[in-house]
Amino acid sequence: MNAPPAASPSPDHSAARGAVKWIAAQTLDWARSDGERWIFVAKAMLAAFSALWLSFRLGLDAPYTALATTIILAMPSSGMVLEKAFYRFLGTLVGCSAALVLMALFPQQPPLLIAGMALWVALCTGGAAMYRNQQSYSFVLAGYTAVMIAVPSIDAPANVFTLAVTRVTEVSLGIICSAVVHDVIFPRRHSRAVMRTVQARYVGFIDFCRQVLEHGITPADAELHHLRFAADIAALESGRAAAFFEAGHSRSHTRQLHAFNAAFMTALTTFYTLHRLSYRLRMAGASPVLELVEPMVAHLAQSLREDLTPARLARMRGELAADIAAARARLA
Structure with missing residues (x-):
């Protein structure tokens, strides 16, 4: 006996399946755009009202301090929140300690x-000018926190300890609420964004080097690209510091990112010097040095079009060293 033919899906079933796929696609698109913003707003409000409720529950003198702390710490990623929370607590603690020491030294003067x-x-202020990002913020916070604690206690030195403890408690409560909410509820990891930035920068820098070596970009545009890459170095260093505070980001990754940033800075400055010297040689006209350099530059530019695997990079290094040795021998 022949098997009965399989029943084809009904039009209603196909339409329902298409509607489900469309709804899923729209939901995913919303979650990647407006959804992330609304989740961020919801987490910021949850942290703020949690800190405010706990402050009232514990009977703190200034609940708005804990509320303001959560608003100040509201950042897009959990790593940025944890980094700023750490340095805010450190600055507050150091500032309160400085106020206590100053008041103990000069209680009646x-x-x-x-x-x-x-x-x-x-x-x-000097420390804030010397350091960058959240470290600078911590110095600023330590400076004005000491003033906030010490000045109201000039006429009543006995109150300085109470003010300092209250300030640290209120700020710590806001820090704990922000850290827990942003790192536990739908956390947005900063380390992922940092890795995407690293990959994009690597591809962009290779393409930029190839265009410069092929003389496909004007000197003015090359200068502009150099400035942009230099700005990216500072941005990546800031992102690396924020990713360090995330639980899933190991110390080895942090060291690798720091080494990559240092190597990228060295490569950028070296390539900028090479570009300027090559440009001056071309502007000066034909010369024996230019005749030797141009074939090496063309060979390097052609190599950058290939798939740059570690093995290929090692061969390129050997080929370039051989070309340089041959050019030096011809000049000797």
């Missing part, structure tokens, strides 16, 4: 206390 605070603020 307001002029000396003001002079000590001025010196402390000057030191913190």
